[in-house]
Structure formats: structure tokens, C-alpha cells
Amino acid sequence: MTKTTTTERAEKVSLWQLFWTFFKTGLFTFGGGYAMISILEEELVNRKKWITSRDMLEMLVIAESTPGVIAVNTATSVGYRARGVLGAVIATIGVVLPSFLIITALSFFINAFAENTWYKAAFTGVQACVTILVVNAFFKMAKQLERGWFSALLVCASLDVALFTDFNVIFIILIGGALGVLYTLLCDVVAKRKARKLPLQQNECLPEQDNERNDSDGGEVK
Amino acid sequence: MIYLVLFWEYFKVGLFTIGGGYAMLPLVTQIVTRRNWMTEQQLIDFIGIAESTPGPFAINLATFVGNTVGSASGLGVFGGILGSLVATIAVVLPSLIIIIVVTALFNKIRYNKYVQGALKGVKSVVVGLILSAVITVACKVVLPKLDFTNLSDEGFSQFNWISLIIILTFFPLSKIKVKGKKIHPICLILLSAVVGIVVFGVCNVQQ
Numbered sequence A: 001m002t003k004t005t006t007t008e009r010a011e012k013v014s015l016w017q018l019f020w021t022f023f024k025t026g027l028f029t030f031g032g033g034y035a036m037i038s039i040l041e042e043e044l045v046n047r048k049k050w051i052t053s054r055d056m057l058e059m060l061v062i063a064e065s066t067p068g069v070i071a072v073n074t075a076t077s078v079g080y081r082a083r084g085v086l087g088a089v090i091a092t093i094g095v096v097l098p099s100f101l102i103i104t105a106l107s108f109f110i111n112a113f114a115e116n117t118w119y120k121a122a123f124t125g126v127q128a129c130v131t132i133l134v135v136n137a138f139f140k141m142a143k144q145l146e147r148g149w150f151s152a153l154l155v156c157a158s159l160d161v162a163l164f165t166d167f168n169v170i171f172i173i174l175i176g177g178a179l180g181v182l183y184t185l186l187c188d189v190v191a192k193r194k195a196r197k198l199p200l201q202q203n204e205c206l207p208e209q210d211n212e213r214n215d216s217d218g219g220e221v222k
Numbered sequence B: 001m002i003y004l005v006l007f008w009e010y011f012k013v014g015l016f017t018i019g020g021g022y023a024m025l026p027l028v029t030q031i032v033t034r035r036n037w038m039t040e041q042q043l044i045d046f047i048g049i050a051e052s053t054p055g056p057f058a059i060n061l062a063t064f065v066g067n068t069v070g071s072a073s074g075l076g077v078f079g080g081i082l083g084s085l086v087a088t089i090a091v092v093l094p095s096l097i098i099i100i101v102v103t104a105l106f107n108k109i110r111y112n113k114y115v116q117g118a119l120k121g122v123k124s125v126v127v128g129l130i131l132s133a134v135i136t137v138a139c140k141v142v143l144p145k146l147d148f149t150n151l152s153d154e155g156f157s158q159f160n161w162i163s164l165i166i167i168l169t170f171f172p173l174s175k176i177k178v179k180g181k182k183i184h185p186i187c188l189i190l191l192s193a194v195v196g197i198v199v200f201g202v203c204n205v206q207q
Helices: A002-012 A015-027 A034-047 A053-065 A070-106 A110-115 A117-143 A149-164 A169-197 A199-221 B002-016 B021-034 B040-052 B057-109 B113-142 B161-175 B185-202
Strands: none
Touching: A015 A034, A015 A070, A034 A053, A034 A070, A034 A117, A034 B113, A034 B185, A053 A070, A053 A117, A053 A169, A053 B057, A053 B113, A070 B057, A110 B040, A117 B040, A117 B113, A117 B161, A117 B185, A149 A169, A149 B113, A169 B113, B002 B021, B002 B057, B021 B040, B021 B057, B040 B057, B113 B161, B161 B185
């Protein structure tokens, strides 16, 4: 299954396309990596259709829970899915290159640049736009969550901790993962209890799970 | 060899910081001052530039630190370029390797029930983190003096109402569709730069 999807993708995505897409993304990312999610959604999900929004959130999860810069990690992850190790390297170079070129060029006249009022004016405008891109990224990713009290509670809890404390992000992520496993175990216990009382309902539960699995497979092929 | 030291230090930065570029800042400050590569003030001055230039913040910072260190090595311009190359590669390399391994592993175990459970939890946490970024970024633009870990009245003393107006006018723009396609975010960024130049530059409106 995975092998066929990889070869399908390999035909679709050329290394040059991969490089150019991430070069553009790197060029228009400002500050932290979150504004980049909006650009990647438009480029990869809406226009090129290499991945789905669901893949996007999964890649973000991996990017956020591994060391390094989130923007770069997302690029590596998309590149690897599209074209394997070489794709990962090319996408990473693509997203990093604009920074490298611009900062190297700037280093010759950095003081003049920092004082330039026109650039400051332009950047104040860009900052406002970046806010909107991050807002849109949030809505798109939030849509991918399963509805329910569990997800809602975790979103609010991690928001509070991240915003008002200096608690390390990795611990928030680890606790979130642990709670997710606990929740699954809890659901299992509840389901087993119900099944013992009403043996018929167990049969209803199983096909539903199968459907979910087919859905996610289908999403991947796209 | 200064480049080897630079590589090693930035490799460690790339390896040990989780949670994105801003999490790297304390570690980078520590290394740069301990090694006497830069003064803290030099670094702080550059942070403002790294935030406002295109490209992920942490990569901009790595390129700049590498450039400064390399320029001081006696090789001149070439040394600066070599330094930025070394620092950038070093900061990216650990995550490149880790991501490839993790993605490959993840594809094998993703349908495991407990992996799905953990994923469900972490997904919600990540969305919460993005929401916290939304609030942080929005407040930095509209209320630049507000500090969430240390709330006080002073935080509300400066209010950038013009930025708020730009945000409110650009939000519907990001949603409308032209010929079935949304306006590309890159076009929105370019447009907002023009608006910024016109409003804050030409008309000289004070924030």
C-alpha cells in the first residue's frame, strides 16, 4: 500500500517543484513558523494537492515534537513523504536558502538596514498580515480535530500553559500524548463494560472502526 | 578550528531545542556570550532584524551568528559566508536526520491503537499551541508592551489601532475567492507590505 503511493507521488512531484515550493515558502515566512502553515496549505493542499489537511496536522505534530525549527521540520517531513531522503534534503535546502542569501547579503550593510524607515513601515504592514495567516492556520488545523470534550479540554489546557507559563513545550506534548493513550484505554474499558451488558452492540462497533481505517487510507492516496 | 566549534555548538542547539525557533534563543545567547563571539547587546539588536526579514527566525539568527564568527576568523567576506553556511547546516542537520527516522517509523506504527490515541492527544495540544501563537502574535502587533507571564497595567499603555484596522480589513480578503481560488497568502503579504509603506511611510501615520 505505502509503496504504491510513494511511486505514484514520485511521478507527480519533481525535485525541482519541491525545491521551488519550499523556496517560496521560506521567502515569505516571517518570525516563527506558524504563518507558514497558511502558505503551505494553499500551495500543497489546495493547489498542488500533494497532501491533505489531515496529513498537514500530522506533519505539524511530528515537527513540533522533534527538535529543531518547526518551519524546517515541516519542510523535511513533506519532502520525505514526497520523494524520500533526497526529497527531504532538497525541501530543507529550499526552505533555508532564502534566509541564507538574504542575511548574507544584509550583513554588508546591516546598520543602514535596521534604521531604514521605509522597510520598517512595510514590515509593520506585513506583521498585521502574518497575524491573519496564523489565525487562518489555527482554524484549518482545529477543523481536523475530532470533535469532543477530550480534544476541547486539551486545546484549552495547552493554550493556558503555553500562554501564561514558561513550561517547556516538550512536556506539554508528552503529557498530551500520555493523556491520549489513557483516554483510549478508558474508552476500551467503557466499551468492554457495555459489550458485556449488551453483547449485540459489540458487532455494531467493529465495522465503524474498519470504516475509519479505510477513510484514512483513502486520504493518503489522494 | 573556529568552524568546527561553530558547527558543534549549533549542532547541539539544533539537537536539544524542542518547540521551534524561539525556544533556541536562550541557548544561543548562552553560547554566544560564553564563547565571546558577540556581546548580548549585538545579539538583541539582531533579533529585531531576524524577526523582520524573510525566512524562519531561527535560521536567520544562525546565519547571522555564523557570519559574525566567520568574519572574525581572518578570511574576510569568504570567511563570513563559510561561517553562515556551517551554522545553518549544523542547526538543520539533527532535525533532518530525526525527522526522516521518525516519519519512516511513524508510517509503520500509525495504525496501532495506542499510537492513534497518543496522536489524538498530541494533535489537540499542537492546536492549542497554535492558538497560543495566534494570541501572542496578535498582541505583539496590537499591544506591543503586553507580557503574558507578567501581566500589568503597563502592558495596555500602547495600543496600535492602525494595525488592528489592517488586520480587520485583511481578514475578509484572506477568505474571499477569485475564480474559485482563494487569494494566495504570498499575495496578501506583498499587499500588506504596500499598505504598510503607504500608511506608515507616505502618510506618516504614527503608531
